[in-house]
Amino acid sequence: MNDIGSIREDRGTITGKTSSPLILLMLPLIKLYQWFLEWRNWMWDRGLFTLRRLSGKVISIGNLTVGGTGKTPLTLYVARFLHQKGFRVAVLSRGYKREKKRALAVVSDGEKILSSPRYAGDEPYLIARNLPAVAVVVHPDRYRAGQWAEEKLGAEMYLLDDGFQHRRLWRDVDILLLDGNEIQPELHLFPRGRLREPLKGIRRADIIVITQSAPGQSHSPVLEAIKRYNPTAPLFYSQRLLKGLFWVKGDRKVREPPFRTRRVVSLCAIAQPLYFEEDLRQLQLEIVRSFRFRDHHWYNQKEVNAVVSTARQLNTEAVVTTEKDALRLSQLKLGDLPFLYLKIDIEIREQEEFQQTLMSKLRLNPEGE
Structure with a gap:
């Protein structure tokens, strides 16, 4: 997008969907892509790919769709909570659409900001600016970023920002965010819909947070998918605070x-x-x-x-x-x-229960380590 002619002024939600004739032509490729994703997850689930571990606890926060579910506000919420519990927290991010994508960038060392939005990526920089006491390290290899944070900063708790599909790094807890307002046509793989991976990926979630949902909502395609694939996962609801x-x-x-x-x-x-x-x-x-x-x-x-x-x-x-x-x-x-x-900001409606569930999943005392 290099000129003003690329500005979108329509009123529709931006999704991955393209025109119907093109989608019909792409259906075989989308099906092949779905098969590849299912095979990849099957390999990870059975330990057939090499999984790397950091010495500290790892929490992944992510979603199934191409953006817009509130990952960054929830990352801020969880990082702030763990920092207040006395843990040395580091947020690990890939820094989407940043300059020098392959370089390791220390956005914040937990004391001061050391990078710029262009070099760090807008979301990691936003996290660093809002949580000056939390380290933020960016690299496409989260394991390498975590090792650096441990060796140089003494980090002991790691948050993977947008980490649900980053399966090469072991995590103690997978928090999955789902937009409660997603409609059925959007629950298809990109570019036909907004999904990054098939809905059955919900099975991997240890905690599920429903965002953008009206209080008391009891029926939606997303809730039906949760009932089908992971009915026993702890389920929480969040809302935006202005x-x-x-x-x-x-x-x-x-x-x-x-x-x-x-x-x-x-x-x-x-x-x-x-x-x-x-x-x-x-x-x-x-x-x-x-x-x-x-x-x-x-x-x-x-x-x-x-x-x-x-x-x-x-x-x-x-x-x-x-x-x-x-x-x-x-x-x-x-x-x-x-x-x-x-x-x-974000508010968890069942805040105390959410915090207790998170600490239980991490196998930590509710008052701290």
Whole structure:
């Protein structure tokens, strides 16, 4: 995406689906891909591939779909909880769409941030910025990243950010996030749907967290899949918490919003933009125009200038984006039009039970090691 013509302004959720005629042509390849994934998981399940272990406890946090289930907020939640219990925690990430993808990057050593969003990746950098006391190390080989964190930083507890499919590293607990609003057509393998692997992968989960689900929801394709493949797994529900608006430049909370009419332009490059836009409406903001780019897109100055120009033409009062997008925008010239981002957190509805279950699965005392 190198020019403003690539901006998406439609109102549909961005998924992996393509046009029906093309999908029909691709069905044999998708079936072959499914067979390969099932064979790969079968080999891992029977110990026929070499599995490597770190000396500390390992928790994987991941999903079955191509983004948008809240992995990063849950990683922050679990890392914060374990740090408060007194563990030296390191988050291990591959740093999706970062520069120099093969290099080991120490985003944070648990005392200060040592990298940049472009070199670290937007999500690892966001984790480091929100949890300054937790180490964050990036490398496509999580085992190597974990070894470095153990030898250099004394880490004893590891979180695999987006680690459900990274099976070469042993984990003590697999936490699987599933979007409770996924509909049946999306529960197919990419690119026909949004799945990274077949639904039967749910069997590997030690703990399941349902996100984006209404309280009391008892029937959905996702819940039916859980009942079919892993009915005994501890099941929890989470919800987003809106923490307020912050300035993109300066990273300060907005005390007095610069709004009279509350008319804004929304801007994001995330997997599920509709959730973000609904959050803005909960803040009583009127979204006059939505600009949507592909997940993890790095903006350029021309794109930002076009967004600002449109916002002015529509007489809006601000551009509002996500915290992850704010990292990618902060180094560009934004002009004098207010650029704000919405900060969100996650809340586990059965928080105490979730924490106790996690410690039990790790075989640790609820009060710490």
